[in-house]
Amino acid sequence: QVQLVESGGGSVQAGGSLRLSCAASGRNFNAYAMAWFRQAPGKERAFVAGISYSGGYTEYADSVKGRFTISRDNAEKMVYLQRNRLLTEDTAVYSCAADRNGVGVVRRRPAYWGQGTQVTVSS
Numbered sequence: 001q002v003q004l005v006e007s008g009g010g011s012v013q014a015g016g017s018l019r020l021s022c023a024a025s026g027r028n029f030n031a032y033a034m035a036w037f038r039q040a041p042g043k044e045r046a047f048v049a050g051i052s053y054s055g056g057y058t059e060y061a062d063s064v065k066g067r068f069t070i071s072r073d074n075a076e077k078m079v080y081l082q083r084n085r086l087l088t089e090d091t092a093v094y095s096c097a098a099d100r101n102g103v104g105v106v107r108r109r110p111a112y113w114g115q116g117t118q119v120t121v122s123s
Contacts, residue, residue, distance in 0.1 A: 002026040002112050004096045009117030016086050016121075022079040022096030022114060030054070030074040033099055033106040036081045038092035039116075045095070049081060050103040059103055064090075086121045093118050 008020040020036070035050040049070035050059045058070055069082040079096060094117055097110035 002029065002032055002098050004098060004112060004114035006094065006096050006114045006117040009094065009119045011120045011122060012086055014086055014088055014121055014123050017082070017084045018086065018119065019083070020081040020094055020096075020117060020119070022081075024077040024079070024098065029077040031100055032112075033101070033103045034070075034072060034079045035097045035099075035103070035106040035110060036070060036079075036094060037097060038090075038094045038119075040089070040092040043092075047107045048094070050107045051079065052103050057103060059107060083119075088121050088123050091119060091121045 003025045005023045012018050030053055033052055036048040037045050038048050039045040048061050048064055049068055051070045051072050055072045067085045072079045096114040097106055098112040099106040099110040
């Protein structure tokens with residue numbers, strides 16, 4: 001089992017950058033594929049980015065390709081989401097997720113969730 005805690009949310013102006021962090025606790029962190037999701041006001045939660053156990057493979061939603069980068073540090077049990085050129089439509093609660101069954105599963109129905117962190121992008 002793994003526990004996830006996000007941090008790094010806050011307010012930022014459009015065009016700016018912000019890095020989100022997800023700290024994991026529990027054993028065998030490198031056995032989990034990881035992902036970030038977001039839920040904007042009035043919308044369903046949506047996949048943003050995913051990363052494989054080793055970090056060698058990543059996937060992104062089309063809306064964030066070229067602007068967001070997911071990475072992980074298995075030694076520190078951390079996952080990051082670097083977000084550049086932020087848009088007002090990036091305003092959402094961002095959540096970290098984990099699953100043992102690879103990126104294909106973690107991006108659809110992850111077994112573990114963090115509680116989320118609010119990000120507000122203003123114009």
